[in-house]
Amino acid sequence: MLNNIHSLIIDMDGVLWRDAAPIGDLPTIFARIRERGLKFVFATNNSTKTPEQYLEKLADLGVTIEAWQVITSALGAARMIEKEIPAGAPVFVIGEEGIKAALREQGFKILHTDHAEKAQAVVMGIDREITFAKMREATLLVRRGIPFYATNPDQTFPTPRGEIPGAGAWISVVVTATGIEPTYAGKPFPFLMEMSLERLGTKKENTLVVGDRLETDIAAGQAVGCPTALVLSGVSTREQAEAWKPTPSFIVKDLEALIGA
Numbered sequence: 200m201l202n203n204i205h206s207l208i209i210d211m212d213g214v215l216w217r218d219a220a221p222i223g224d225l226p227t228i229f230a231r232i233r234e235r236g237l238k239f240v241f242a243t244n245n246s247t248k249t250p251e252q253y254l255e256k257l258a259d260l261g262v263t264i265e266a267w268q269v270i271t272s273a274l275g276a277a278r279m280i281e282k283e284i285p286a287g288a289p290v291f292v293i294g295e296e297g298i299k300a301a302l303r304e305q306g307f308k309i310l311h312t313d314h315a316e317k318a319q320a321v322v323m324g325i326d327r328e329i330t331f332a333k334m335r336e337a338t339l340l341v342r343r344g345i346p347f348y349a350t351n352p353d354q355t356f357p358t359p360r361g362e363i364p365g366a367g368a369w370i371s372v373v374v375t376a377t378g379i380e381p382t383y384a385g386k387p388f389p390f391l392m393e394m395s396l397e398r399l400g401t402k403k404e405n406t407l408v409v410g411d412r413l414e415t416d417i418a419a420g421q422a423v424g425c426p427t428a429l430v431l432s433g434v435s436t437r438e439q440a441e442a443w444k445p446t447p448s449f450i451v452k453d454l455e456a457l458i459g460a
């Protein structure tokens with residue numbers, strides 16, 4: 200199945216694990232990936248965690264990787280802003296540690312809500328401590344024409360109790376109040392895929408994008424011209440995958456079935 204494939208861009212939630220529970224025998228699956236000589240990175244729309252936190256989570260599940268192999272929508276947003284806004288500029292962030300750490304690492308100064316008006320960019324991701332004051336400041340800045348960036352457009356976030364508001368649901372409040380759409384780093388937009396291809400150093404036609412969601416993972420892979428594999432261990436179903444145009448290159452039960460572990 201993987202002839203001509205030299206590397207993998209792998210989504211995490213719904214591919215590697217559901218909540219805390221791993222999907223399949225991850226140490227064996229990744230040993231097999233390495234035996235086959237495939238390079239890989241993980242690309243996730245989740246902006247709450249840092250790459251180091253994912254390294255720890257994977258290590259706990261018996262998979263050892265390096266920090267360069269984790270690409271989050273938080274890292275993507277920070278890279279995007281770095282290209283447009285002067286280094287060291289003050290920015291206003293609605294988000295959690297993942298996005299704040301990524302911005303600090305690129306040298307940006309993160310403003311407290313009380314000083315938000317000095318911001319040269321607004322960056323928005325999921326923030327489980329969202330407040331009216333944060334939304335008010337973001338809206339005022341965006342209405343003033345300050346550049347508006349966001350990690351990911353996911354409308355909901357899956358939990359054991361059901362779907363709860365995702366980054367996109369909160370972002371939609373600012374979009375409604377301003378009439379301005381942010382520039383997104385995350386899937387289905389191509390930026391995370393481009394960052395992944397750059398890090399892997401493989402050609403797009405030899406790089407397989409693996410994910411469990413058609414409208415984010417598969418759409419992002421298709422947007423940059425990579426072959427794609429939908430795993431049925433997460434959100435999207437086989438019926439949805441067969442109706443999706445263009446159909447993913449592979450539709451498989453899970454990562455193990457794809458790799459042939």
Ligand SMILES: [Mg+2]
Nearest residue numbers: 210212213411
């Ligand atoms: Mg997923």
